[in-house]
Amino acid sequence: MSSEVYERIRRNPKFDELVSKRSSFAWTLTAVVLGLYFIFIMIVAFNPTLLAKPIWEGGVATIAWPIGAGLILLFWLLTGVYIRRANGEFDDINSQLIKEAIE
Amino acid sequence: MITRRFLQFAAAVLALGWIGLAVAAPDVGQAQKQALNIHAIVMFFIFVMMTLGITYWAAQRTKTASDYYSAGGGITGTQNGLAIAGDYMSAATLLGLTSMTYFQGFDGYIYCICFYVGWPFIMFIMAERLRNLGKFTFADITSYRLDQRSVRTVAAIGSLTVVVFYLIAQMVGAGQLIKLLFGLEYWIAVVIVGVLMVIYVTFGGMIATTWVQIIKACLLLGGGTLVMLLAFSQFGFSLETLATKAVENSKKGIALMAPGSFLSDPVTAVSLSLGLMFGTAGLPHILMRFFTVPNAKEARKSVFIATLCVGFFFTVVAIMGLSAITIVGTNPEYFEGGDLAGKLRGGGNMPAMHLAHAVGGNLMLGFLSAVAFATILAVVSGLALAGASAISHDLYANVIRRGQATETEEVRVSKRSSLFLGVLAVLLGIAFEKQNVAFMVGLAFGVAASCNFPVLILSMYWKGLTTRGAIWGSIAGLVSAVLIVVLSKAVWVTVLGNKAPLFPYEQPAIFSMPIAFFFAWLGSTLDNSARAAAEKEAFEDQYVRAQTGFGAAGAASH
Structure with missing residues (x-):
């Protein structure tokens, strides 16, 4: 029985719309996070002096700290960006899709 | 019946605690053991009473297998987010990462970021599919369209390997920590942790475990933040003042402020980050948490909350470590024999605790110690x-009984398994007392990243995965991760006492993950059986369910 419903969901053009929109959004965000993270790790591994610049002229605190905290904050905000769209727009398409399939 | 047994158990724990106090009172004079810490013991006692109360309440509400394994899917996203954060922030996070920042400066914060970055990944790629496909264990997902018995067997082996290594590390950590903080004997601490863990899990199942995690997460976040604020206020909340003082007072000087030698070897750096990132996404106790919420929406919300808590806490810990350099590092009271050039009292993991004492006296030290103990307790639960679910749901119900076991039988086996795991954890904890177990958490993450994660992600994303591929991939990942760690310096030299390591790198992920993926691909591609064709065929329905959540295990109404 459920196999038939799955078949109906799959044939609904909204399913392709949902999958392609959500996948491209999720993978874009993943690429941003992984890209920034591995750039950061590469700098740490190969060119650490880049992060050793002081924040304030003649100061001691380096830009490494705010950059680290910034990464953490940014990654969290990106998860927020994702759920904003996923729990709103995507879930709306999703519930329409299921409604149409079981009618 | 349950009530009576519960009360008997609870009474036994309390009695044990008091014996512990009595035995511990005369200090036997081990270098590491500290004087009996009454504040800490009283506060920990309050925590234990509270959690036992919750376990009692949870036991009344735990009726079905679904209540037991996944709290009936009735946990909200925010609650689950706190619980996930609780699962993830161990005592090692509080003590180990504070100490790393204390000694290494920015390198400690890099480590935090490595531990952190798995979360956004879980959010984007895994959270909703996990929720839509899973029921009680992650093997529900890997075996969704594959052969139940063989795939569940290897998944359970992977889960249990991770659980046992992680448990040993936590147990040994608990024993050492409690000896230090509470002034109790090592074995008593290990037994208390083991007994309480069995009580929470056996009687309260997932409901109790979740609430223990939530309380602990709040305590840890609250306690850590308070100590951090008190410490940071001594520098007028200025990063520049904090940094200047730290550089003045540290042996490392200005090197504190930039990446140093810690990640100087790029292979290790990348391998460590891969292991931590994808290991997080393969830890069975974390994955299980996704099945406690009613739908994908709440699953996403839980990752959002967990990511916030974990990221915030790592930053708190880094500031604590930096502050401790000045506040603890210049105070002879915290050094053995009052010698500032000597060792920290209680060992290298103590900056967080000494900092709590320095900014808030014995009361704050007691509070933070109790929080650390509570943290261990929650993580082992x-x-x-x-582990118990892997034994009962995967091995017993689906492999041995081929899905014919009743819920009651399954839950009974699970309760016995948790008792078995408790005893095993206590015995291993005592056996490994004198060993350096630092490598065990790394090993747990390595196995999670190489044995559990590749097959899990392929089963959700790759149509071509077949039973043979899943089994080859899991076994290849497990064997290569364990072999690499055993042959590396951490075990071959440090534990086994050989002269030189047989394998130059300690972090397995960069090697063992590709090996696992390769064998999963190879096994699947070479599999031309009719069963393999049917398995590929079945991906279509699984895919629709993964995307839409239609047919997913729903929330039980309470």
């Missing part, structure tokens, strides 16, 4: 439940 999550682990024990994940």
Whole structure:
């Protein structure tokens, strides 16, 4: 029985719309996070002096700290960006899709 | 019946605690053991009473297998987010990462970021599919369209390997920590942790385990933040003042402020980050948490909350470590024999605790010690439940009984398994007392990243995965991760006492993950059986369910 419903969901053009929109959004965000993270790790591994610049002229605190905290904050905000769209727009398409399939 | 047994158990724990106090009172004079810490013991006692109360309440509400394994899917996203954060922030996070920042400066914060980055990944790629496909254990997902018995067997082996290594590390950590903080004997601490863990899991199942995690997460976040604020206020909340003082007072000087030698070897750096990132996404006790929420929406919300808590806490810990350099590092009271050039009293993991004492006196030290103990307790409970589920739901119900076991039988086996795991954890904890177990958490993450994660992600994303591929991939990942760690310096030299390591790198992920993926691909591609064709065929329905959540295990109404 459920196999038939799955078949109906799959044939609904909204399913392709949902999958392609959500996948491209999720993978874009993943690429941003992984890209920034591995750039950061590469700098740490190969060119650490880049992060050793002081924040304030003649100061001691380096830009490494705010950059680290910034990464953490940014990654969290990106998860927020994702759920904003996923729990709103995507879930709306999703519930329409299921409604149409079981009618 | 349950009530009576519960009360008997609870009474036994309390009695044990008091014996512990009595035995510990005369200090036997081990270098590491500290004087009996009454504040800490009283506060920990309050925590234990509270959690036992919750376990009692949870036991009344735990009726079905679904209540037991996944709290009936009735946990909200925010609650689950706190619980996930609780599962993830161990005592090692509080003590180990504070100490790393204390000694290494920015390198400690890099480590935090490595531990952190798995979360956004879980959010984007895994959270909703996990929720839509899973029921009680992650093997529900890997075996969704594959052969139940063989795939569940290897998944359970992977889960149990991770759980046991992680448990040993936590148990040994608990024993050492409690000896230090509470002034109790090592074995008593290990037994208390083991007994409480079994009580929470056996009687309260996932409901109790979740609430223990939530309380602990709040305590840890609250306690850590308070100590951090008190410490940071001594520098007028200025990063520049904090940094200047730290550089003045540290042996490392200005090197504190930039990446140093810690990640100087790029292979290790990348391998460590891969292991931590994808290991997080393969930890059975974390994955299990996704099945406690009613739908994908709440699953996403839980990752959002967990990511916030974990990221915030790592930053708190880094500031604590930096502050401790000045506040603890210049105070002879915290050094053995009052010698500032000597060792920290109680060992290298103590900056967080000394900092709590320095900014808030014995009361704050007691509070933070109790929080650290509670943290260990909560983490081992999550682990024990994940291990017990792998034994009862995967091995017993689906492999041995081929899905014919009743819910009651399954839950009974799970309760016995958690008792078995408790005893095992206590015995191993005592056996490994004198060993350096630092490598065990790394090993747990390595196995999670190489044995559990590749097959899990392929089963959700790759149509071509077949039973043979899943089994080859899991076994290849497990064997290569364990072999690499055993042949590396951490075990071959440090533990086994050989002269030179047989394998130059300690972090397995960069090698063992590709090996696992390769064998999963190879096994699947070479599999031309009719069964393999049917398995590929079945991906279509699984895919629709993964995307839409239609047909997913729903929330039980309470």
